[in-house]
């Protein structure tokens with residue numbers, strides 16, 4: 001069945017690519033396009049049935065474009081089945097398909113009412129067909145008002161194609177969007193649904209491909225999505241005769257005065273992700289904290305960054321620089337020392353702030369900025385980074401080389417060839433130290449032989465999945481340390 005609700009593929013597209021596929025199939029023929037509208041409505045009905053939402057008091061909201069046409073076609077299907085519904089339209093239909101869907105709904109005895117807030121009273125289900133992929137620029141005030149009413153209604157909300165107000169390409173919201181429980185994406189998966197603010201507004205995402213698969217396969221996906229399945233067959237079982245020297249040696253550097261915890265977290269995560277030997281280089285007074293309950297970490301107290309540091313860097317397979325590094329001369333000198341070595345490295349936190357001041361490119365590094373650090377690296381505001389995270393991660397990679405990951409809900413990873421979106425993890429990660437844990441995991445995976453891009457994707461997936469497991473006890477109050485036991489479980493998960 002071409003219009004069935006399928007399981008989510010990994011390929012993501014920009015809205016223009018999905019429109020191209022639609023054009024390739026319909027060739028501008030309105031009958032063919034109307035068929036797609038009918039199929040979209042069929043798929044939405046099937047989804048409502050699957051979710052056991054049929055028979056509940058339902059209000060459908062139709063906008064003036066083809067997203068509204070989808071809602072009106074669904075309204076007709078529901079009316080024909082005697083399901084309880086009200087249909088509200090915010091404006092007159094502007095497309096041929098919209099007018100046709102409305103006519104057909106009215107011919108079946110349906111009534112389209114003008115929008116009123118009161119009509120949402122008592123709604124158990126709201127179908128959002130206000131705005132889809134044709135949305136341009138900032139929402140007009142009237143539309144923003146309707147969306148506010150939907151969000152305040154308390155109903156279960158299904159958004160057709162996109163939550164109204166979410167940008168299909170960036171996931172950005174300007175200034176408000178429908179907060180959906182579920183989104184049924186049509187044609188192909190829009191890349192914007194999986195990152196940025198869309199992570200909050202889209203709810204669970206489903207796909208109705210509407211028979212556009214073949215046409216869409218002519219397009220190169222703009223990004224790939226990853227989830228826990230990425231970990232399958234990644235590391236494999238350790239050879240029975242393996243020894244610690246073969247599992248990779250990592251040196252974690254950072255932990256300026258008062259910030260012992262950052263290097264301790266990165267170092268411990270590195271061990272839990274399977275590195276054979278981990279040394280922490282930090283301010284000397286931090287030895288007790290770093291080794292408390294974790295004697296497996298080696299420690300070297302470094303007060304002065306001198307020749308000995310350079311010699312010690314030679315020992316490691318992979319370096320991590322940044323957790324708790326600080327921005328003083330001590331931190332800067334460690335940054336210089338790492339720059340002089342040719343080791344594969346993970347740069348995080350203040351190491352990225354030094355890099356922003358002294359930009360250079362390196363191929364064998366992984367940069368892990370959060371949006372604030374990304375803004376400094378790109379000399380722009382955090383709002384500009386967040387406005388288009390896809391563009392930001394690509395620009396970072398072009399400027400600095402290597403593998404770049406842009407943190408935040410729907411983390412993006414780019415190696416210059418492809419962009420990967422990892423919609424894993426949860427807001428429990430929004431607490432200090434979680435980024436330090438991530439850099440330790442990535443370094444451990446690199447030290448065990450994974451290529452930087454693979455290690456970075458796998459690291460983000462392990463980190464996010466560990467957070468989801470840890471969140472069983474609640475997201476609020478979750479600590480970076482709570483991830484540790486689950487990291488171990490996940491790096492062995494391909495063996496289960």
Ligand SMILES: NC(=O)C1=CN([C@@H]2O[C@H](COP(=O)(O)OP(=O)(O)OC[C@H]3O[C@@H](n4cnc5c(N)ncnc54)[C@H](OP(=O)(O)O)[C@@H]3O)[C@@H](O)[C@H]2O)[C@@H](O)CC1
Pocket residue numbers: 018019022036037040063064065066067068069070094095130131132133134135136137138139140143160161162186187188210212
């Ligand atoms: N692709 C596919 O495979 C298929 C796609 N299909 C469906 O078509 C949908 C795309 O339809 P579409 O192109 O008609 O656009 P759509 O999202 O309804 O919005 C246009 C309306 O919104 C308005 N508007 C715009 N910006 C605004 C703003 N900032 N603030 C306020 N209003 C704003 C704009 O108003 P205007 O500017 O004209 O006054 C116009 O009236 C797609 O999402 C999917 O549901 C399926 O039916 C079949 C398969």
Ligand SMILES: Nc1ncnc2c1ncn2[C@@H]1O[C@H](COP(=O)(O)OP(=O)(O)O)[C@@H](O)[C@H]1O
Pocket residue numbers: 349370406407408409410411424425426427428429430431432433434435436437438463
């Ligand atoms: N809402 C969220 N959903 C998913 N992941 C999140 C969310 N909030 C934060 N994270 C993740 O948590 C980590 C936080 O990193 P960072 O800001 O560097 O923390 P710190 O510097 O305190 O260690 C990142 O990997 C980020 O992607």
